[in-house]
Amino acid sequence: MAQRKPRIGVTGAGKRWSPSWWSTRLALWLCGAEVERISVRHRPSGLPLHGIVIGGGSDISPEHYGGTLDGKVKHDPERDDLEIRWIKKALRDDIPILGVCRGAQLINVLHEGNLYDDIRDLRKQTYNRPGLLPTKQVFIRGDSDLASIVKKRKLRVNSLHHQAVHNVGHGLRIVAHDLDEIPQAIESTGHHAIIGVQWHPEYLFYLPSELRLFRWLIKAARQLLRRG
Numbered sequence: 001m002a003q004r005k006p007r008i009g010v011t012g013a014g015k016r017w018s019p020s021w022w023s024t025r026l027a028l029w030l031c032g033a034e035v036e037r038i039s040v041r042h043r044p045s046g047l048p049l050h051g052i053v054i055g056g057g058s059d060i061s062p063e064h065y066g067g068t069l070d071g072k073v074k075h076d077p078e079r080d081d082l083e084i085r086w087i088k089k090a091l092r093d094d095i096p097i098l099g100v101c102r103g104a105q106l107i108n109v110l111h112e113g114n115l116y117d118d119i120r121d122l123r124k125q126t127y128n129r130p131g132l133l134p135t136k137q138v139f140i141r142g143d144s145d146l147a148s149i150v151k152k153r154k155l156r157v158n159s160l161h162h163q164a165v166h167n168v169g170h171g172l173r174i175v176a177h178d179l180d181e182i183p184q185a186i187e188s189t190g191h192h193a194i195i196g197v198q199w200h201p202e203y204l205f206y207l208p209s210e211l212r213l214f215r216w217l218i219k220a221a222r223q224l225l226r227r228g
Contacts, residue, residue, distance in 0.1 A: 006221035007034045007047060011083050011103070012055035013076070014041035020055055020202055024100075027205035027214045028053075033221065038086065040078045051096045051221030054083055054103030056200055059163060064106075065114040084110065096193035096220035098213060101161050104186060104196025111169025116182070119164050125179035130160045132203050138184045144175035145187050146195060149216045150209040157184075157199035157210075164198055172196075193220040 010024050025035045033051070038044055058076040062068055064084075083103070087110050090097050099107040105115050120128045126136055134156040140147045147153055155176075165183040168174050172194070176185035188194040195213065204210040 004225060005032060005034045006050035006218055006225050007036060008051045008053060008217065008221060009036045009038045009044070009049040009086070010053045010055060011038045011079075011086060013057045013079065014039035020057070020100075020200070023202035023205065024053055024055065027202055027211060028218065030205070031211070031214045031218045033214075033218050038082070040082055049095060050225045051098070051217045052086060052090050053217070054087060054097060054099045054106060055202075056101030056103060056160065058102065060102060060106055060109060060115065062117065065109045067115060067117045080106075091192065094192060095224065096217055097195075098217045099186075099194070099196030100202065101198055101200055102163075104198055105163060105165060107194060107196045108165045108169045108172060108186060111172050113165060113169030113172065114167050116164050116166045118162055119180075119182055120162055122182060123180050126182075127159070128162075132158050132160070132200070134158055134204055134207065136178060136199070138176050138178055138199070140176045140185065144173075144185075146175045146185050146197075149195070150212050152209050155209060157197075157201075158203055159198075160200055161198055165196075193217075 008028050012021050028035045058074045061075045061080050136159045138155045138157050140153050172186045173189050174183045175187050184198040186196040201210040201213045
């Protein structure tokens with residue numbers, strides 16, 4: 001009998017053409033998962049999910065983390081509400097979570113952490129110019145789950161963000177920084193499988209270290225599937 005594939009939900013923008021969605025879907029498919037798109041325009045199927053990717057995109061509304069309202073931000077309140085519900089469900093049901101960029105930030109906010117509203121003035125050794133290519137250096141704590149997953153202590157990653165984790169939330173820890181000491185990854189300090197990265201691994205899935213993030217999620221999802 002063929003082994004059931006874990007089903008992974010992927011949240012994101014509701015646009016018809018979403019490169020992030022298609023790239024994430026491909027990465028997860030290559031790793032052996034069934035994939036379901038979730039957005040304000042894509043209703044959930046109702047089938048059980050064994051893992052979830054909280055995707056990147058627009059800024060989180062400052063009201064969720066006590067930020068300012070006068071920054072250069074693009075809000076999507078409907079998406080905020082949708083993804084907050086899904087993160088709470090994943091935390092309640094012990095569903096593994098991979099947060100990407102905005103997704104990592106929202107995971108931190110749901111753990112009572114906060115964000116830098118705008119990191120552009122904090123950058124001294126890294127570029128403010130966004131890009132999809134792996135041009136930024138990230139340094140990973142050697143004792144972290146993330147280092148074990150990607151099998152490296154230093155990565156070159158892409159960068160599309162102007163906000164970032166500031167004070168880390170309860171039950172999480174910061175496990176990677178860039179050259180400006182701005183947090184670049186978080187993970188759970190408890191039993192729950194949670195990784196959040198500030199870059200976009202879905203655009204770098206051709207790199208073995210980045211594809212391992214998706215393999216990690218699917219491995220954790222299979223464990224949930226077997227328990228289920």
